[in-house]
Amino acid sequence: MKMKDIDDALALLLDKLEAWGRHLVLMLPNIFVALIILVLTFIIARFIRGWIDKLTARFSHSKALNNLISTILYIAMVMVGFFFALQMLNLDKVVVSLLAGVGIIGLALGFAFQDIAANFISGVIIAIQRPFGVGDMIETNDYFGTIERITLRTIDVRQVTGELVRLPNKMVFENPTTNFSINGVRRIDLDVGISYGEDLERVQRVVIDALQEVKNRVKTRDIEVMYHEFGDSSINFKARFWITYSRQVDYVSAKSDAIIRIKKTFDANDILIPFPIRTLDFGIKGGEKLNEQLQSLNLSIKNGQQLRGSDNS
Structure with a gap:
């Protein structure tokens, strides 16, 4: 079978x-x-x-x-x-x-993998729109530096202090991003204060002359000196001028050069940059002199010491 x-x-x-x-x-x-x-x-x-x-x-x-x-x-x-x-x-x-x-x-x-997909789609949109490129100086998500690499998933940013930050494309796409390199120029706004006793129009002319040869300055754009407030101990103004910009060192060196030139010019023209003034209140009554108040204070201290000595005896 x-x-x-x-x-x-x-x-x-x-x-x-x-x-x-x-x-x-x-x-x-x-x-x-x-x-x-x-x-x-x-x-x-x-x-x-x-x-x-x-x-x-x-x-x-x-x-x-x-x-x-x-x-x-x-x-x-x-x-x-x-x-x-x-x-x-x-x-x-x-x-x-x-x-x-x-x-x-x-x-x-x-x-x-929805997060990966979101980063991927964001990378595709960024690649199409091209708001920035490799080598551009950008600021986004509290990071400031130069773009070293762009992929369809991440953007590598080298900070000015040397650290490499790898940002997901979704973060960059959904948050504000400032591209400092897109125009090739950047404006420097320098805050300066002068004494109340200075001739303001004369100071304007002196500062404009001092900034003519600043490093990397765009000479086709005018230098602007604009007063904007009465400070505690000075009249404050902004010196504004444009520079060619590709790296952060261009901005930092031009600003430093401008400060040096303004200080030298002020010294040569006897223009005063005042120190901050602080008034100390000792509780002085109106009409009384400071030395009288001090004498009264010393007398009170002596009386107090004598009373303590008599109590101890």
Whole structure:
């Protein structure tokens, strides 16, 4: 009985193999066509990818974005060719199952990696808009420095103190960002105070003359000296001028040079920069002299000491 069961199983297996063999022979033309479709798909996709790389390079200088676009189109064309090949093999149900699986997997990954996706999308938008580039001096999220690298996920900022900060694109995209390098120039506002006894118009002329040869100054723009307040011990003004700007050292050195020039000019023209004045209140009554108050205070101290001595005796 057992031998008969084994023989039946073997016979069934041989029939199955024979049927698969006949089906394979019948499918050989379709398999050959499917292979041709796949080969042509890869060749055409590679050719189109190279053409897209050249085309996008004309409109975008972001290598990461250009590579992303060409890679997405390349994968899309390969997938289309792959689905056509499966249809030639009468595997339509497999195609539907694959599409459904891809949709479910994509949805799950979207929820699991939503922060990464947000950074990625922000990086794509930044690459398209190009609000800044490598080498620009920016300030964002309380960080100030030079951009060293821009990817589709992060932006590397080298702070002026040397630290490297890697900022997610989402943070930069959603928060205010100041680009100091975009125009190539920057204005310096220098606060200065002078004595109340000075001739204000004369001071204006002296300061403007002193700042003519400041380092990196843009000479096509006028120097402005504007008074803006009466201070506690001085009349305060702002000296404003423009400089060429590519690095933070340009700004710092020009500001330092301006301070040196103004101080030397004030010394040469006997213009006083007053020290802050503070008035100390000793509780002096109106009409009484300070020395009288001090004498009264000393007398009170002596009387107090004498009373303590008599109590002790």
